[in-house]
Amino acid sequence: MRNMLIAAAATGVMLLGGGAARADCGIASGTVSILSNDFDALRVLADEAKACASPTVKVTANQTAAHKNLQVPALTADPAEYTVAFVANNSISPLLGAGLIRPLDDLIVKYGQQLQPNQLIKVGGKTMAIAFDANSQHLFYRKDIFDKAGLAAPRSYEDVLAAAKAIKDKGLLQYPLAAADKPGWDLGAEFVNMYLGYGGSFFEPGSAKLAINNDKGLSTLAMMKDLTHYMAPDFLSYDADEIKAVYMSGKVAMMDGWGSYAGAVIDPKGPDPEVAKGTVLAAAPTVGGGTTPAASLWWDGFTIAKHISDADAETSFRVMMHAMRPEVAATHPDTAPWLIKGFKPGAAAIGVIATATDGAKPYPMLPYMGLLHTALSNEIGAYLQGNKDAIKTLADIEAAYDASAKQGGYLKD
Amino acid sequence: MRHRTFLAFILPSALAMLLFIALPIVSVAVQSLYVEPPKVLVTVQSCTPFACTDDVQVDERATAELRKKHPLGGFNGLGTYTDRAHLAFGEIAGILGQNTGFADTLGRIYNLPFYRALAFTLAYTFIVTPLAIMLGFSIALAVNAVPRAIKGPVIFVSLLPMIITPLIGSLMVYWMINSEGIIGATLQWLFDDPNLYLKASPTLTWIVIFLYGVWTNGPFSFIVFYAGLQTMPLDTLESAMIDGASRWERIRFVVIPHMSPLVTFVALVQLMDNFRVFEPIVGFNSQASATSLSYFIFSDLNGQFSQLFGSAAATSMLTIAGVVILLIPVLIRTWREFNRKAA
Numbered sequence: 140m141r142n143m144l145i146a147a148a149a150t151g152v153m154l155l156g157g158g159a160a161r162a163d164c165g166i167a168s169g170t171v172s173i174l175s176n177d178f179d180a181l182r183v184l185a186d187e188a189k190a191c192a193s194p195t196v197k198v199t200a201n202q203t204a205a206h207k208n209l210q211v212p213a214l215t216a217d218p219a220e221y222t223v224a225f226v227a228n229n230s231i232s233p234l235l236g237a238g239l240i241r242p243l244d245d246l247i248v249k250y251g252q253q254l255q256p257n258q259l260i261k262v263g264g265k266t267m268a269i270a271f272d273a274n275s276q277h278l279f280y281r282k283d284i285f286d287k288a289g290l291a292a293p294r295s296y297e298d299v300l301a302a303a304k305a306i307k308d309k310g311l312l313q314y315p316l317a318a319a320d321k322p323g324w325d326l327g328a329e330f331v332n333m334y335l336g337y338g339g340s341f342f343e344p345g346s347a348k349l350a351i352n353n354d355k356g357l358s359t360l361a362m363m364k365d366l367t368h369y370m371a372p373d374f375l376s377y378d379a380d381e382i383k384a385v386y387m388s389g390k391v392a393m394m395d396g397w398g399s400y401a402g403a404v405i406d407p408k409g410p411d412p413e414v415a416k417g418t419v420l421a422a423a424p425t426v427g428g429g430t431t432p433a434a435s436l437w438w439d440g441f442t443i444a445k446h447i448s449d450a451d452a453e454t455s456f457r458v459m460m461h462a463m464r465p466e467v468a469a470t471h472p473d474t475a476p477w478l479i480k481g482f483k484p485g486a487a488a489i490g491v492i493a494t495a496t497d498g499a500k501p502y503p504m505l506p507y508m509g510l511l512h513t514a515l516s517n518e519i520g521a522y523l524q525g526n527k528d529a530i531k532t533l534a535d536i537e538a539a540y541d542a543s544a545k546q547g548g549y550l551k552d
Numbered sequence: 553m554r555h556r557t558f559l560a561f562i563l564p565s566a567l568a569m570l571l572f573i574a575l576p577i578v579s580v581a582v583q584s585l586y587v588e589p590p591k592v593l594v595t596v597q598s599c600t601p602f603a604c605t606d607d608v609q610v611d612e613r614a615t616a617e618l619r620k621k622h623p624l625g626g627f628n629g630l631g632t633y634t635d636r637a638h639l640a641f642g643e644i645a646g647i648l649g650q651n652t653g654f655a656d657t658l659g660r661i662y663n664l665p666f667y668r669a670l671a672f673t674l675a676y677t678f679i680v681t682p683l684a685i686m687l688g689f690s691i692a693l694a695v696n697a698v699p700r701a702i703k704g705p706v707i708f709v710s711l712l713p714m715i716i717t718p719l720i721g722s723l724m725v726y727w728m729i730n731s732e733g734i735i736g737a738t739l740q741w742l743f744d745d746p747n748l749y750l751k752a753s754p755t756l757t758w759i760v761i762f763l764y765g766v767w768t769n770g771p772f773s774f775i776v777f778y779a780g781l782q783t784m785p786l787d788t789l790e791s792a793m794i795d796g797a798s799r800w801e802r803i804r805f806v807v808i809p810h811m812s813p814l815v816t817f818v819a820l821v822q823l824m825d826n827f828r829v830f831e832p833i834v835g836f837n838s839q840a841s842a843t844s845l846s847y848f849i850f851s852d853l854n855g856q857f858s859q860l861f862g863s864a865a866a867t868s869m870l871t872i873a874g875v876v877i878l879l880i881p882v883l884i885r886t887w888r889e890f891n892r893k894a895a
Binding site for chain 2 (some may be wrong): 147210228232233235236237238257259260261262263264270273313320321322340345346347371372373374375376378436438469478495496500501503504505506509510514516517520521523524526527531535538539542543545546547548550551
């Protein structure tokens, strides 16, 4: 009887120990709540973070595409509604501008041994965010169709146009091209990519004054329009998710798609194995004889709210370090091009890595870039429909941006 | 005494209306006179995984100081109302001062975002409202004539468009008119034109959204008119029949006059409803071809990470002004009828 009692007690201890080991992130207690956008890579990290939950450590995550509207009000509250906010190049600006996130340097010294220098997002010498993956739009094309048409791999947008014409003329596909040209967010992003490819800069140095009204802006618009001649006539109603679906259904031969879609597109178990097999992931093409790929590079990372207790900040940081450990990247190689230490890129990351090594520029991390992005999206649609010329379009973009930059307090009359 | 009872009776609702309708409108009106406080910008070095660059960032301390001093933001007076994103007085003056004719003037005014949104909003309101009323009225007449046994199911089916959430309804239609969808593909086949894309041209997009609007608004008119038909005095109808009036003449001279107060009511509600058209713009992804005032407010508040509250507030006030202007004729009519009955 006594032996049995001891055995039972031992089992109990073992069970407890086992339970602790399963959720063992080495954290005694605390509260972690995550606000993030909603796509595969972020879901993986949030799930890993939730694995740290225990009776004394509470971990929750709100993953929603509406995060951009929630983040500022939620982190302005004191105490903040979330302890961790996942951000990217553009979404970190409003948090920085309102002083809602805290420098992470002390926590990195204590708990961030696994981090590599290029993961640290530094602003004015302080580390304000930690990046975990990279992303960009790049070229997806169907090698099988290119072979049928006797075409070589496209390196520039001029090649893309020539290839599209050849594929159309040979009767292989009626509309060989797809790009996310829906006004809202996507259309603005296409302009940003192409304009960076022409080597343009968006603002006058050191100010919020717009500087796109130039030859590079005109060339950008002209190229965007030339490309639409090879797209389905309702190209203005497709966003990035929808062109991915169109591409995966085999209706087009080339698309300017997001690196984060590559895993699904080349998955041989996908809807059309022929598309998956024929797809080549290539760097974003150059344009106008330049050498910079017409794409913008993005990073995703996490920040920690300022208006929370230091203890919760510490817990949050440690939970995120646990979620970002090298094994996580190794188990999900095709989910994203991780920036995590020791990551060996999978087949799906080739396009993004090629775009980055070819020297693509990052999407500007500027507080008023979002206002320009909105102005671009709103004004370019009418141009692509043929309702106004390029010069007028650039003037309209500038006028629309000026009006909202004054509203936002970035420009004075 | 009668007045006091009346006052006591409506006091709770009047209070609630003051609290939840009037005060928020006042707050929005005040907000529309302000812009975000000026941001203090500094150039700092920022490093990302890709490169280190000198970037402009907001100096949060200095900006927070400014915000503390001016919590509402910078006073802009009516500046927001007259800027390019709203009534665009400066741009309009420029266009009126220098143009190459009427079409040019109109085209250039239409190019201004507020007027583009206003044009679609007005067109939607004035095309969809009467058509939806007519559709609702004819459904009501038809349902009134079907045998009792199948009336229930017929009413249920007629109400379906109203039961479906507008955003879902427009998404459904959107996918049906896609070139791969059942309607889009059928039309391509019928007209033997593989380049017929309903979503490609602004005109076709407008027509599709109008049709959708009629479809989704019809049931409301129907249910009101159907209720009205139940109050139809049968003896008047019967005497009209004895006088040899045809079915059409009975509708024209007996039913329609009986229903006219209801038409005023339905028109009032539908005008207000249609003037704030929003869901189809989102559902049909039609931002390039058609936007509305409500969509305009939405995009100010749902921008790329920065909300322009002043701009959204100004558009809201202009929308309220628009609704008031639209309703004036209907309200005058109601007032006259009221006076005539009272006299």
